Amino acid sequence: MSTKEQLLEKFQNRTAKVAVLGLGYVGLPLATVFAEAGFQVIGVDLVPEKVEKIRRGESYVLDVPSETVAALVKAGKLDATTDFSVCREADAVSICVPTPLRKTGDPDLSYIISATDGLAPYVHPGMVVVLESSTYPGTTREMVLPRLTGASNLKAGEDIFIAFSPERVDPGRKDWTTKNTPKVVGGITENCSDVAAAWYAQALDTVVRVSSTEVAELAKLLENTFRMINIGLVNELAIMCDRLGVDVWEVIDAAATKPFGFMKFTPGPGLGGHCIPIDPLYLSWKMKALNYNARFIELASEINTNMPRFAVGKVQDALNDRGKPVKGSKILVLGVAYKPDIDDMRESPALDVIHLLQQKGAEVRYHDPYIPHFQHDGWEMRSEPDLMSAVRWADAVVIVTNHKVYDYPAILDAAQLIVDTRNALGAAGKNHPRVVRL
Template identity: 45%
Template sequence: MSQHENLLKKIEDKTYTIGIVGLGYVGLPLMWTFHQVGMPVVGYDIDEKKIENLKKGIPYIKHLGTEMMETLANSDKADATTDFSRLDEADAILLCVPTPLDHHREPDMSYVEQTTDTVSQYLRKGQLVILESTTWPGTTEELMIPILEKNSGLKAGTDFYVAYSPEREDPGNPNFNTAKIPKVVGGHGDEALKLATAMYDTAIVETVPVSDCKSAEAVKLTENIFRSVNIALVNELKVVYEAMGIDVHEVLDAAGTKPFGFMKFTPGPGLGGHCIPIDPFYLTWKAREFEKHTRFIELAGEVNTNMPTYVVDRTMHALNTHKKAMNGSKVLVIGLAYKPDVDDMRESPTFKIFDLLKKMGAEIAYYDPFIPEVLPTREHGEYTGMQTVEWNKETVSGFDAVLISTNHSTIDYAELAEWSDCIIDTRNSMSGVKPRSENHIIKA
């Protein structure tokens, strides 16, 4: 039996160990998904606190709940470690590490490079290495494989296998978890593709093989560019329709009744999360190598990036209608998470709103039932340690304005309407509440 056939047999017998590097919003659900079907899993992370919590069954990502953590902690088929010398225990090594932008809005590949370098030090024959992080087309074969081959002395496609399969997580979405979302897979050669496809087939509802790693990388970028451009469109329409005295949400709801030729997107205060604000610019950067320009992508990025400024302008307008200046006003921002009902604050537009409000002299505070305290971030360290205010009439009514940045479903918006005289609504959260006056609820 050949090496490849032997590995396929291990997958079939569920004795094939899955190693996952990076136990965050992507890696942890992936670890759970493979564990649920009986595959042995080992998680690797440099964060000792995450590993400690995982071993004790303590949740560190709230929307994933306690059952997952307790089950993984007590399973003899799941383990977690900060010891990367144990990478040789895994038959497949899945890399789920950040791919942010740097301060020049260019790809920061340091996490991928450093992790790949670490993997290469312990790489052995027969292992499958898969990148799941979103990145520019060509990363797997142009960046990763040379590092793996140089440092290990092994040959990709002969001694070990390489593939790319983009993560498609949607944190907090009750209708889709990792197991229910089809998995796109591209391999460096036919054997790598077959091996990766067989592995994902054990746990994922459907695998979608494509011709190579580069095509799989392009799939993920295309998905997020599509969303970015369409969100920018409805954000732009919001600004235009507001000037005309038209409710953009009413327009979009009505347009959404068309059963063909229209897909509804919802405007907001700007983009957040680890994907849509970042990923499109990976293609913009790579396109320059081929002397191509991504005008739609860049224009969409400009529109979405400017939304916090529009929101703050509307906040100033709302305060003016109450004969108050922004300078010296106390503003409560509801929602630090970038989307409803999660504790994920990565790239949240609320941080930009904080910056702009402070620059104009406002005193800021936030309320978020999912984020009791601001943890350290790569770009907004000045807010580390800031804590949510309490949700009660005395506290909320003490602010000159309340700005809704994230529409958490656990918040009683009717109650908010009773407590606050000046509400700025970026999410149409107050649509079911009758305002007390013309300047009670201002849409932004």
């Protein structure tokens, strides 16, 4: 029986041991899904606090209930460690580590390098390794493959099977989860694709095979580039409507009545999250190395990056119309998560909005029911303990994240001035004397 056939049999019988490298918002949900499917799963993370919480049966990821983690740990299906050597016994490894951008705008692949270098001493014949971290086309073949096969002399597609499968996690969603979101898989070779697809198919509802790792890598970048560019388009529309004196929200709602050829996107104070503001820039960076300028990406990024400043300009104008300068004004920011109803602040535009207002001399406080405190670039803030007291305190309330739990009618009734960057107030905010909309 070939190495490939042995692995496929292990997957079919659920006897394969699974290791997940990186237990963040991608890795922990994936680890629990494989464990629920009957595999014995060990998570590897360099943050001891995460490992200790999992071992206690506690979850720190919004989409994974602590009850699920506790039950899997108790059943012996899920464990965690900081020690890479557990990969020695693993048959299947998924790499789910962050891929941020450096301040210079080029990809920071140090987490992928660290994970693959940590794994490399323990690779062995009969192992499948799948990279899930978003990255530029060619990363799996050019960086992961040589690191895992160079010293070991293992041959991809015969001894070891290497593939790329982009994560498609949308934090906070209940309809589309790790289990039921279609999973794109592309291998270094056809055999690599066979093995990786067979593994994922044991735990996930739908697996979509593509011809190569590069196709799988680029598919993820296309998904998020599509969103980034369309959000950039409506953000620019918001700026144009502001100049024209036209209600951008009414324009978008009117356009959205068309039953074909239009997809509704809405403007806001900027882009947040790990994927949409960052992933397209991986592609732009890669294309520069090939002497090609990804103009749509660069333009959309420029527009989206400037939206916090545009939002702050609306606050400044609104206060000015009421005879108040920003300097010395008391401003309450509602919501600092990057999107509604989650506790994730990665790349949140609220950080830029707060910082810009502080630079202009405002006294800024915030409230977010999901984020009681945060630290960012050397400064720390805590959420106001009493929402309505903070609303009444403020000269201006700026709605940055439209959490559903907020009682917007009560906020509207108590606030002196509201700058609504998300149309959270809906019809109640239109033409209201104390409301300024984006």
